Amino acid sequence: INPGNGSVKQWYQRRVRETNLRMATDYEFPWQYNFPPFFTIQPVVKTKEQQLQSWRSLICDYHKANRIWEVDISGDVFRNSKISRQLSPAGIRTVLQNLVEEGQGVMQGERCFVLWNSVAQWASLIHTWALDRGLANTVLTLFEIHSGDDTEGEPFHTMDVWLLHHVIKYLEKEGKAELMLGDSADFSDAGVKFF
Amino acid sequence: MRRNVGIGAVNKKRLAREKLAQKGTEIAEIQVQQVSQQMEVFKQSLEEFATKYRTEIKKNPEFRARFQVMCAKIGVDPLASSKGFWAQLLGVGDFYYELGVQIVEVCLATRPTNGGIITMSDLCSLLGRSSGKTRKDIQPDDIIRAIGKLSVLGDGFKVVKVGKDTLIQSVPGELSMDHTTALEVAGRNSGRLQVDSLEKLGWTSLRVESSLDTLLDQGMLWVDEVDKSYWVPAFFHA
Numbered sequence: 001i002n003p004g005n006g007s008v009k010q011w012y013q014r015r016v017r018e019t020n021l022r023m024a025t026d027y028e029f030p031w032q033y034n035f036p037p038f039f040t041i042q043p044v045v046k047t048k049e050q051q052l053q054s055w056r057s058l059i060c061d062y063h064k065a066n067r068i069w070e071v072d073i074s075g076d077v078f079r080n081s082k083i084s085r086q087l088s089p090a091g092i093r094t095v096l097q098n099l100v101e102e103g104q105g106v107m108q109g110e111r112c113f114v115l116w117n118s119v120a121q122w123a124s125l126i127h128t129w130a131l132d133r134g135l136a137n138t139v140l141t142l143f144e145i146h147s148g149d150d151t152e153g154e155p156f157h158t159m160d161v162w163l164l165h166h167v168i169k170y171l172e173k174e175g176k177a178e179l180m181l182g183d184s185a186d187f188s189d190a191g192v193k194f195f
Numbered sequence: 196m197r198r199n200v201g202i203g204a205v206n207k208k209r210l211a212r213e214k215l216a217q218k219g220t221e222i223a224e225i226q227v228q229q230v231s232q233q234m235e236v237f238k239q240s241l242e243e244f245a246t247k248y249r250t251e252i253k254k255n256p257e258f259r260a261r262f263q264v265m266c267a268k269i270g271v272d273p274l275a276s277s278k279g280f281w282a283q284l285l286g287v288g289d290f291y292y293e294l295g296v297q298i299v300e301v302c303l304a305t306r307p308t309n310g311g312i313i314t315m316s317d318l319c320s321l322l323g324r325s326s327g328k329t330r331k332d333i334q335p336d337d338i339i340r341a342i343g344k345l346s347v348l349g350d351g352f353k354v355v356k357v358g359k360d361t362l363i364q365s366v367p368g369e370l371s372m373d374h375t376t377a378l379e380v381a382g383r384n385s386g387r388l389q390v391d392s393l394e395k396l397g398w399t400s401l402r403v404e405s406s407l408d409t410l411l412d413q414g415m416l417w418v419d420e421v422d423k424s425y426w427v428p429a430f431f432h433a
Contacts, residue, residue, distance in 0.1 A: 035417075035431055036426065038417075040421070042418065044412055050307040
């Protein structure tokens with residue numbers, strides 16, 4: 001046993017929380033996932049709209065349940081080996097494009113991040129957390145927010161740092177935060193002050 | 196002197212006739228009285244029956260079905276109008292009205308996925324799930340009656356037999372024989388339909404194409420490009 005920071009009790013409590021988190025991610029795929037035509041982008045417009053809507057739900061629910069922030073195009077989501085079907089690369093592009101168009105995804109170059117909460121919703125959650133903790137007008141690192149002990153159990157804990165900075169920029173536009181970028185491109189020295 | 200002739204006899208006869216008539220009226224009156232008394236007893240028993248079994252009728256599908264049969268035998272339609280004597284007494288009209296509304300809701304909700312056709316068994320299980328409360332067991336008989344009542348609103352809803360399956364169609368328009376045949380073939384194969392199974396029936400490729408295109412357009416069919424097969428979501432169960 002390596003207690004890490006603090007006592008054995010704290011370590012134990014963290015393990016319990018992590019286990020609870022893992023148990024909550026027994027994500028069940030919807031029936032469409034086992035329906036072979038679901039992996040063919042449908043030619044009939046109305047049917048395609050319905051199909052894309054189902055894909056959006058699947059992608060959001062899957063990533064939220066597994067706490068995965070970035071889409072992996074070679075991942076389980078787009079292929080079902082049990083029925084030997086997978087979305088073609090073009091199909092994946094169509095699905096992700098639609099995801100972004102509907103506000104449930106955001107692109108950073110080639111990377112696609114899933115927004116199971118909208119940017120506005122994330123902004124509100126993080127801002128409220130900061131103010132509730134009495135952290136207004138103090139400088140926090142982005143690291144503390146996405147990976148600090150203090151945010152364990154919060155829905156934005158483990159958030160990808162690029163996505164986090166994207167959300168904070170939104171808060172900046174609302175006048176509720178100030179982003180302080182450091183020198184590194186990976187935001188490892190970036191900070192924020194909430195108002 | 197001869198008996199029974201003469202004024203005396205006539206008068207006597209008249210008197211006898213009058214008395215008979217009077218008696219007749221009396222008897223008739225008694226009969227009417229007896230019948231009304233019986234009616235009163237019947238009505239009371241009926242009311243007791245209704246109150247006692249109202250919940251049972253709503254809850255128990257077998258009981259409900261037998262009750263319907265009994266009513267049909269007596270020549271009573273408890274569903275005729277929710278303001279009718281029976282419907283008021285038993286509250287049965289409401290049951291089918293409510294069920295009709297729920298059927299419409301379920302069909303509208305599933306229409307984007309199945310193009311407007313849903314199997315009877317799927318509809319039953321979805322209805323059982325949505326209402327909870329007193330209604331656990333919706334039977335096909337209930338659905339058919341409720342849809343029968345819905346038909347007064349227009350012909351958006353109909354029951355279609357496809358092979359051994361019963362489908363409820365909630366989009367207007369007729370499914371042609373070819374369409375139902377194609378659906379039936381799919382139904383026998385867990386929802387999967389291939390072009391050659393229709394060609395085996397002797398259909399020309401134009402006929403095959405035309406039917407498949409219509410069903411595709413309706414959203415009742417999806418296409419799988421990997422093996423060029425067609426699938427009916429209504430018949431698919433993972």
